[in-house]
Amino acid sequence: MEFDLSWILLGLPVAFVLGWLASRFDLRQLRDENRRAPKAYFKGLNYLLNEQQDQAIDAFIEAVQNDPDTTELHFALGNLFRRRGEYNRAVRVHEHLLSRGDLGRADRDRAQHALALDFLKAGLLDHAEDALRRLEGTPFEAQARVALLAIYERSRDWPQAMAITQKMQEAHQGDFSARQAHFLCEQALAKSAHGDTEGARAMFEQAVKTAPQAARARIELARLKQRAGHAREALDTLLELADVAPVWLPLAVPLMVELSLATGQGEKVFTLLRQRYDVMPSLDLLDGIVALDTALGHDSSPREWYVRHLEHEPSLVAAAKWLHDEKLEHEQFHPQVQRSLDQAAKPLTxxxxxxxxxxxxxxxxxxxxxxxxxxxxxxxxxxx
CATH class of the missing domain: 2.20.28 (Rubrerythrin, domain 2)
Structure with missing residues (x-):
């Protein structure tokens, strides 16, 4: 049987036409799909700008369904869920991103950071800590450490807080010596509460070395020494505070007055408080001066100190204290007036x-x- 070449000649144009029609159909379908995806995306963006979050979420979900490989839509959707407080849905979105094998390193780190934020906002601190630790060595490392520090402080895990601040300081994220001194003080107070006086003292002394300008460590160390019966050492510790961080001295005045009288150094501390008061007038310094002035039997009256203060600093608190021992013309009304002044001055203290x-x-x-x-x-x- 002879093969008829005319069929080939007729079939080629037909095949070409069918192929061309098929390609046109595929291109049209692809264009329609691509057109629908951006349309849903821009619709969601418009809703978002108008603060219509419900409609924005619906639009973004539609866009994700049309193009499930679009990572940016997933991030936008996850962030919207987090802002609305729908943390479970936000977690699912970001975990879905992390489960994809084709996700690039940058997007994976970004999704891990977003997941950590989801857990933080939801109050799931254990999950948040694990997610944040996975960000070591990523561009989000510095932010993760700040968040970890907040978690450790909130849970009062002071050793972990100390460790993370050391890393942050080594990475030049700031000077955390003052905060580290607080962490040491917190641990020292816990040891003291459990009867470990020596351990507490060692930690307070370490806190002083860590942050010499930090007042808390010296004040707490002085209290510890006082309880141990070392009043002279305790007073010396507070006198050091007056040299290295005088701005915090008002907080130590009551303890300093007590220790000075117990050690026979009342005149020395009285002179120190007066010198500091002349540089920086303070109600607490004034109270200390009045207390020592009375205890040491000086000729001046406590009321005179409050009057001197009022000459330079208008103070309702000082006025109420001055009036306490003042005789009024109508003395029968003194208690009512004094009570009213004390009540008005209380918020100011x-x-x-x-x-x-x-x-x-x-x-x-x-x-x-x-x-x-x-x-x-x-x-x-x-x-x-």
Whole structure:
């Protein structure tokens, strides 16, 4: 049977036409899909800019379904879930990204960081710690260490907090010596509470060496020495504080007055407090001066010191203390007037956090409100 070449000649154009139609169909479908994906993406972006998060999430989910390989959409969706407080959904998005084998190193590190943030916001500190530790050696390492430090401080894991600050200091992320001194003080106080006086003293002394300008370590060390019966050593420790960090001296005044009287050095401390008061007038220094003046039997009256203070510093607190022993023309009304002044002056004797404004009757080394260290000045609200 002879092969008819005419069929080949007829078939070639037909095959060409069918191939061309198929390619046009595929290209049109691809264009439609690509057109739908950006449309959903821009729709979600528009909703996001208009703060319509519910509609934005729906649009981004549609875009992810049309193009599941788009990492940026996953990140946007995960961040939206986190902002809305839907931490479980945010975790699933970022874990899905991490499970992909084709994800690049940069995107993998970014997804790991986002996952750590999800756990932090959800309060899952154990999971957050594990996720943050995986960021060592990545571009997010510095941020991860800051977050880890916050976790360790929040959980009062002072040895781990000390270790992470040492890494941060070696990486030149800042000077953490003052904070390390606080960590040592926290551990020393725990040892002291359990009866380990020697261990506590060693840690307080290490804190002093770590941050010589830090007042807390010296004050706590002085208290420890006083309880151990070493009043003279305790007073010497506070006198060192007056030399290296005089701005914090008002916090040590009550203990210093007590120790000076116990060791017979009242006149020396009285002179020191007067010198410091002349440089930086303070209500606490003034109270110390008045207490020693009375205890040492000087000729001056406590009221005179408060009047001198009022001549240079208008103070409702000092005025109330002056009035306490003053005889009024209508003495029968003295208790009511004194009670009213004391009530009005009470808020002025508080300490205020310089970071968040949280006020407290006592001085805190770490603010209970914002957790910032050394944010409480050694001065009362009225003096700020």
């Amino acid at each position: 508080r300490y205020r956090c310089a970071a968040c404004g949280f006020e407290a009757r006592q001085h805190f080394w770490q603010c209970p409100g914002c957790q910032t260290w050394d944010s409480y000045p050694a001065r009362r609200v009225e003096e700020l």
